[in-house]
Structure formats: C-alpha cells, structure tokens
Amino acid sequence: MLRIENLSAWYGEARVLREVSLEVAAGEVVTLVGRNGAGKSTLLRSVMGLHPGQRGTVSLDGRDITKLPAYKRARAGLGWVPDDRGAYATLTVTENLTLPPRVGPDPWSLERIYEAFPALHTRRDSAATMLSGGEQQMLALARVLRMGARLLLCDEPTEGLSPLLVQQVGDLLREAKKHGVTVLLVEQNLHFATGVADRHYLLAEGRIAEAMDNSEVRSRERELLAYLGI
C-alpha cells in the first residue's frame, strides 16, 4: 500500500534520513522504533508531505505522491496523528473531529465516535486543549477514523499515557486494523508495539538498520531496550 524508496531528508545542512526504503502492505500495522533523533518523526512527516527538504519517492497504492502537497495526500487517504496530538485550542472537540473532510470508503460517524469515547461526548463543546492528555490522544485517533483515512501515520500515540489508556489506544488500533486500516506507527514502547503490530523497522542514524518480526523483537527485548536507552 505504502512504498518508500530511497527517501532522504534534511534539516538545513543536517541530513536526517539516508536513502530509507520500506513497504507497508494494506491492512498491516508496522512500527518504526529507534532512539531519539534517529529520524522516525521526520520519516512520518515526509510521508505526510510536511517536510520540505526531502528526496526520494513515496507512493500510495502504486501512485507516486511525492509531488503532492500535504492536503492532497490527506485526501488520498493518509491520516495524520501528530506527536503533540494536534488539538486545536480555538476549535471545540466536535469541530476538531469534523474539520477534516471525509476521504475514505468507511468513515466513522460522529455518533459511533461518541459511543466509543464517552469522555469526548461529555466534553464535546469544550475547547480541545482543555481535554486531558489521554483524551487529546483519543481525539487525534478518532479524528482520522472519522476522516475514513486508509493509512494512519501515528507519531508516538502512547507517549505519556497511563497503562489503561495505552491499552485503549491498542484496542482502537486493533479495531481499525480489523476494518482494513493500515498503520505506520512510531513507537518506543516495545511491549505495546509487539501487541499491535505485524512487523517492525529499527531506524538508526537515518537508516533502516533492521527489519524484525514480533518474535524477534520479543526475544531481543532486553538488548533493544538497552539500545533505545529506555
């Protein structure tokens, strides 16, 4: 579904990604793990079309989207879940959910979202930044599900969340996967990653260092945690 070929990215003079190539098949959940500064977020931003200094190709369902601006990539089915959760202070919870146009074949209705997230329903007329961190994360995920995005780009969705909320995020991603949604996930929580994902890429110094499956990550968990500095 998503194919990245020889993607390089720069911040000014500094090269952050070095000829990264990877693929995510339709319906797969794939994580990117790596130390801070390895280029994980830059990779997601580049796929979303939010990083100006890049070279290489990104294609979605065989269609080259490298030259498309971010808004057209979103309309092609990409759903952005940013690391800061992207809650708008000047929009209510409902407005945050209904801002993006519906882009996919199976968008969630507002009713379904409020049924799944009663806390969002209770606070639906509040400014989104008044929500707790966990609620803001649910909002960010609910927003891309309401869009009907086919490929979610999630940047550390469990960061700073309590174990209960981490479990909820996991349930939600598994539920989305069941409905055919594809996910590319930046994640440091290896336990969470092996619980939701099919495969993993280890990113080191802007390169794909290794591709691993769940059993490999589980058997090397201690070594990987030490490497990631967690």
Place this chain on the structure above:
Amino acid sequence: MSGFLQNTFNGLVSGAFYALLALGLAVIFGMLRVVNFAHGAFYMLGAFGAYVLLSEAGVPFWAALVIMPVALGLLGMLLERAVIHRLTRLDPLYNFLLTFGLTLILQDLVKSRYGIQSSPYATPAELSGTVDFGLFDFPTYRVFILGFTVLLCVAVWWVLGRTRVGMVVRAATERPELTRAFGIDVGKWVTPVFGFGIALAGLAGVLAAPMRAVNPLMGADLIIVVFAVVVIGGLGSIFGSVAAGFGIGLIQAWGEAYLSDFPIVSQTVVFVVMAAVLLWRPAGLFGREEAPA
C-alpha cells in the same frame, strides 16, 4: 461621573478603530504569517478614497462605506497574488520590507496628487448632531461608529465561530501546517482572507474620514499603536486583537484624561502596557506559544 463616562465612551470609539485594524492584521498574520506593515496605508486609502469619491464625484458617505472596502479588498487580493505570496516561504523580514515599501509607495502616490495638508470630510447629515445620554451628550456620529463596529465584530465573530468557513479559517490561523495535513487546502483561503483583512482596514478608513484629519500620513501614525494592540492581544489571536483594541482605546483615553499633567506617561502608556504584558505573557494575552505541526 459624567466626565468619566464621557472619557470611557471616547476610549471605546478610539478602540473601535484599533479593533477593526487589529482584527484585519490578526487574520492576515494568522493565516499568512505576514506582518502587514501596509495595513495603515490601506486605512488611509479608505479615508482618502471616501474623500475623493465625495469631492470629485459626489458619491455620498454611505456608498463609500460599501465601495471602498470592496475596492480595497480586491486590490489587496491582487497584491497578495502578485507579490506577497511569492515571499511567504522566505524569512518574515522580506515580507516586512515589502509591505513597508508598499506603504511608502501608496503614501507618496497620494501625497504627490493631493499634498500633505489635511482635507475635511463632512459628517453625513443623518449622523450630525448629538445624542442625549442623560448625564452627557455624545456626537451622533461617534455613537454610530461604536454601534457599527460592535455589530461588525459580532458578525465577524459569528461567521468565524459558527460556520464551516469560520472553522476552517480558525484552524488554519492557529495551525496552518497541521490543517493542511487534515486535507484542507489552506492556500485557497489565503487570498480571500488577505483581501478581507485589507477590506476591514479600508472600512475603518472610511469610518475615520468624518472625524479624523484625512491626510496621507494618517495611517502611519495609527499603525504603530495598532501593532502594539496586536502584540498585546496575542499575534494571530482574533478574539485577543478585538479585546485588546477596545482595551487600549480605553487605557489611552483614561491616560489622556487623568494623566494630562504627565504627557510623557499618557503618550507612552500603550507601550508600557505592551512591555508589561510581554514580560508576563510573551505570546500576548490571548496568544499561544508557537507550536509545531
């Protein structure tokens, strides 16, 4: 007591002009990240346009109140397409220089044709005279300005707060890059929003014509205070710019009335307030710290 109420009323009327100008600057800055230094020049063109329409073509105030904002809004959209959008990806300094240069060009064009002396613009007959408020009389025209501006701000508020267009503009003003990532073509809204901001400046200019001296430099004097208002309200904050506009109008009027023995204080009180607000809240009263996409 009546003196205090009168000063308060005068402050709100000055504040109405600040609010209209700051509102335009706020939406333009929010969406384009352009500090439009030429905003004062468009205010001046609004007033001058009304003056020229009346003195050379006999077009009355009420018609000018519609014609000038529309004409200047269109001119603003043209300028945005022709020059301003070319610079939005560069250092903000380039846009500052561009709009500053535009200000000088517009001012000098008017100066070369009409000179620098102030031109009188008669208050429309329907709005001459005073309104009796019991404790004091107030010029009808000023009451009109205050009422009109408040209604306009409420209307803009309604459009921004209650419609889908407003929701998109709020989102794009707060986080342009994030909003693009949610499938919204922010670029499509940039030109109309710039035109709208300029139209508000033109409208403020037409409203000012009957009560302020119409001359090529009238905008340059005002814009410095308006920039202070925008900074106090929070760069890009729509609510903040309107609230700070009226607030600064009040503070200035009270300062002039009660600190008239200390002219240095009364003339600089706006900037003292700005400095204090920035020390306390660096992003302005209603502004947010710059956030990533």
